[in-house]
Amino acid sequence: MDFSIGELSRRTAVKVATIRYYEQIGLLPAPPRTEGQQRRYAKGAVSRLAFIRHSRELGFEVDAIRALLSLQDNPDQSCATADAIAKARLAEVESRIASLNALRLELTRMVDECACGRVAECRVIETLADRSHGHGRLAQG
Amino acid sequence: MDFSIGELSRRTAVKVATIRYYEQIGLLPAPPRTEGQQRRYAKGAVSRLAFIRHSRELGFEVDAIRALLSLQDNPDQSCATADAIAKARLAEVESRIASLNALRLELTRMVDECACGRVAECRVIETLADRSHGHGRLAQG
DNA sequence: CCTAGGTCCTCTAGCCACTAGAGGTTCAAG
DNA sequence: CTTGAACCTCTAGTGGCTAGAGGACCTAGG
Known part of the structure; x- marks a missing residue:
């Protein structure tokens, strides 16, 4: 058992x-x-x-799971909280997708423009060294 | 100075x-x-x-940056390594986007199907409790 | 020259969600 | 009763920072 x-x-x-x-x-x-x-x-x-x-x-996150579990343990409560937690997570996922798409664009450009000769003319290195870009958030993942 | x-x-x-x-x-x-x-x-x-x-x-990652910096310090080398690092990162980003899109789909379904009544009928909780799904990777971020 | 306080220093510990390993005990099969 | 796989607790490590303690330095104004 x-x-x-x-x-x-x-x-x-x-x-x-x-x-x-x-x-x-x-x-x-x-x-x-x-x-x-x-x-x-x-x-x-x-x-x-x-x-x-x-x-x-x-x-x-663990805290969210704790909340979801305690909801599961009390089935008579309103599920508004569960809904809110899921919606918050969905919003997070969507914004992560958006920023990863921006990353993808920049990485694609870098890779495509690289003629793959010497480092001196390498677009990858050049792009990274370029100081003329906005101060966005650091990527996670 | x-x-x-x-x-x-x-x-x-x-x-x-x-x-x-x-x-x-x-x-x-x-x-x-x-x-x-x-x-x-x-x-x-x-x-x-x-x-x-x-x-x-x-x-x-920091190790990749170390490699990129050392390439920058030696401009006469081939930039194949830089290219490879950037391509690897691009592949990572693309696979993250794909898995986040899958997450988004599941979260959207959960949220959309929730009639927002009591927890007992909540689709969010129900979906999480459902054991009939494959053993995918854990989401990061 | 002196002082105030903003900036700098090192060192340690904490964040998240685990994961790995040491060193020792217990359980079930034969 | 023996073997060895599985279990136990405890500690420390992962990545990339960030926060805070407790103290030293540096510079501008009086």
Whole structure:
């Protein structure tokens, strides 16, 4: 009926170390232990961890996941909060896409214009050295 | 002719702490110091730091920037390496855009289908809890 | 010459979400 | 009872900074 952390890891494709980490930061409740202090999980742990995993795949931060989990635990509440969290994440994703598209454009230009001769005439290096560009945000990822 | 770290910071829009960090990791050469051990930069530092800043804006990692800088310092070399670095970065950006587009799709669906009633019927929560999806990579950013 | 205060110095610790490894214990199969 | 895979805790490292403590320096005004 209950199973080990390794089995939970296999069933959710979440690494053992990560599961322990999630417990440590309070995303997963601490399960009961055997006499020898090994964790034993019930079935519910699989769905909770799958929820967390899917949320992380969608890029939700741990704090957001905490909020989403506590909503899931109280099904009678309004889901406005869940909606707001998802919409905020969507907005983030869209703005990341926009800035990555801008990056792509600049990188494409650099690469296309490079005649691939000596560094002295290299457009890649030249573009990077060019000081005449606005002070945008640093790219993440 | 030479100026302080604060002045360099103002001229490049790179924070003082970051400049010191770049020196520490060997991206910027250690400049001469005053008798009281304060850094004094020459004009060249501005363009080198601007190069670094622009590279970071384009998302190049520090190791890649190190390589690009050493190419810039040897203008007679072939620029094939610079080209390869830029192309690798472009490929990264394109794959990030693709996966963010997939995320956007899923988030949009979640948000659109949410009738915004109680959590019990919330599509956002339901989607996250759904275990029937592939084991994709975790989203970064 | 003296002082005020803005700027500079080094060093350490924190951010995020893990991940890796050391060094030791427990469990289940044979 | 033995073996060895899996488990335990704890610490430290990743990348690229950023913040803050606690103190030294530098320059302009009086």
